[in-house]
Amino acid sequence: MTLEDIEDIYQNVNSSNNKNDNDYHEFKVKLNPRIFQRKNNEKSNDNVVDDGDDNDDQPDDNIEPYQNFLPAKHSIYVHTWGCTHNSSDSEYMMGLLAQNGYNIVQDKDQADLWILNSCTVKTPAELQFRNEIKKALADDKKLVLAGCVAQSDYRLPYLKSMSIVGVQQIDKIVEIVDETLKGNVVRYLNVRKRDGKKTGGASLHMPKIRRNPLIEIISINTGCLNECTYCKTKHARGKLGSYPIQDIVERAQTAFRENVKELWITSEDTGAYGRDLGTNLPELLDELIRVTPEDCMIRIGMTNPPYILEHIDNMARILSHPRVYSFLHIPVQSGSDQVLSDMKREYCIEDFCKIVDFLKQRVNGITIATDIICGFPTETVENFEETVSLVEKYQFPVLFINQFFPRPGTPAAKMKRIPTQEVKRRSRVISQLFNSYQPYNDRIGRKYRVLVTELSSDKQFFVGHNKFYEQILIAKHQCQLGEWIDVEVESTGKYHMMAKSSLQRWFWNRFRTIFSNNDQTDDDDSRKKMIKTIWLSSCSIVLVSSILYKIYRKIV
Missing domain, CATH: 1.10.287 (Helix Hairpins)
Structure with missing residues (x-):
């Protein structure tokens, strides 16, 4: 849901559905017994206690009720790092806070409390997170930490004495913010379970403030089935936990009623969806297509090769559907079978090539995006050359190039590292190769029908996407956000095409x-x-x- 003004807040947030959900959380009128108040200026961390069993929600009768606390007097700033799953979590937290009277602001200097939603995939993102914590403390701001770093590393010294909302506990953000503003420290870190099995997390039937009112991000599952040796996200998100198809479909229908035009399906691995529930991704997508209006589109998020290979025929059919973008992000990470084995990626290059070749043959014009990690500890020069050959072969129009960073607590962090200069050299080689080809050079004069949903980073153009999720820039006087228009390509760049302006339009x-x-x-x-x-x-x-x-x- 898009909330623009407190008077416009949608009051009927499927409350009846939430109360029937085993995960429904009713905020207490009294302090939770696991919340402890800081005494004077004590340096001790003994007042910080992690939450225990989720079922133990009984308030302490010895603690006084809330008094004279008005959320409307406080402003909240939210900063998000990382993936679209994190972005969706932040949108939900902002929606819940706004519904309860808090003011969400874009200027962090005006905020009384900062929510920092972290990412643990790369070291630079964590360093930025740590620097923001220092800035907040220096500016005497209250802090609530969220995301994968806070979830997995909550015992680290720099995170002690700070409130944390766990990745599966975002529906408790109001309670945590309330108490943090009063000077208390609150931590909810538990795994959400139903009938003894892990679930996708907090209810999907919550209010939301979308960063882009035209785009709904739905996290269909959390965690994954892999044990990649370089990845720390598993420490935070854990094993696979999927939402039921009905919950996801109902969330999508709510979004479409709120004039959303694009539905982004996301998770740590969309291809693994439903394996814990006895269903699968194609079955979910078929249900979503049935409820998607004709003027809306679905974008499928990242999927690892092993699971997409199991449903390759159905995925080709779905990606060819007129209401689904012919776009798929399949991270390969390396072109060497030896390196993939050391990474514990559970597939070989032949599997990846089979997927790409099949989809290119069966899905007209499909865009395949992928990831490369340069300088994994066991990667030899010969292994790296295999990766270069893979990129040369497919000339991926979208390529995410990453240098290896040893993440604490992962098996790869214990391996002997390749010298930093060599890692940088390999990264430059892949980057130069990527920049050497122009995927859109033959598109001048082509005509496309595009859905306009975004503003360009320089604010000068609207951004539309064609069926293949290729980016086309359009002059702002030519159209409005949220509409479909027909365009002719006038010029091209490395990452986009430019639409020809029309006097009639x-x-x-x-x-x-x-x-x-x-x-x-x-x-x-x-x-x-x-x-x-x-x-x-x-x-x-x-x-x-x-x-x-x-x-x-x-x-x-």
Whole structure:
């Protein structure tokens, strides 16, 4: 749900459904017994206690009820690192906080409390997270930590004495923020279970403030089935836990009713979805397609090779559907079977090539994105050359190039590292290869139908995507966000295509904007100005058309 003003907050948040959910959490009127108040200026961390069993939610009768606490007096700033799963978690937390009266702000200097939602995939992201904590403390801001670093490393000294909301406990964010603002430390880190089995996490039926009102991100499962030796995300997200198909479909229907145009299906590994529930990704996608309106699109998130290979025929069929982007992110990580084995990736290069070749043959124009890790400890020069050959073979239009970072607590962190300069060299070689080819050079003059959903990073253009999720930049006066338009490619770059501007489309967009504003205007003076603008625009069109016609007649 998109919340823009506190008066517009959607009050009926499927509360009846939530109460029937085993994971429903009713916020207490009294302090939770696991919440401890800091005494004076004690340096001791004995007042920080992690939460225990989720079923033990009885309040302590010896603690006084909340008094004189008004959330509306406090502003909250949320910063997110990492994947779309983290982004979705932040959107839910902002929605819950806004629903309970808190002000969500973009300027961190204006905020009373910062929520820092961390990512543990790469060392640089964790360093940024640590630096933000230092800034917050220096500015005397209250802090609530979230995400994978906070979940997996909560015992580290720099995270002690700080409130933490676990990756499966985001529905408790209001309680945690309440108590943190009062000077208490609260931690909810438990794994969510139902009937003894891990679930996807907090309920999907919660309010949400979307960063982009046109895009709904749904995390269909958490955790994964792999044991990759370099990955620390497993320490935080744990084993696979999937949401039931019905819950996901209902969440999608809610989003479409709120005028969302793109549905992003995400998780640590979408391909593994449902293996813990006796279902699978194609079955989920078929149900989602049935409820997706004709003017909306579905984008499928990252999937590891082993699980997509099991459903390759159905996935090709689904990726060819007109309401699903023909786009798939399949991280290969290395072109060497030996390195993949050392990474415990559970597939070989032949498997990856089989998937890519099959999808390219069966899904017209499909875009395949992938990831490369340069400098894994056991990667020899010969192993690296195999990776270079793989990139040369497929010339992936979307390629995420990463240098190996040893993440504490992972098996790969104990391996002897390749010298840093050599790791950087290999990364440069792959980057130079990637920049040497231009995937869109042959597209000038091509015509596409695109869905416009985003603003470019420089704020100068709207961004639309065609069926293959290729990025096309469009002049802002040509269209409006959330609509489908037909475009012709005028020029291309490494990462995008540029749409040709159309005088006819400009006139149509101008008139539509005028009439739209006129419908929303009640003031008589404003209405008169609007009518005058329409009249002048009409005269301009007639004049230009007349001049063009005379020129045409002279030429003929």
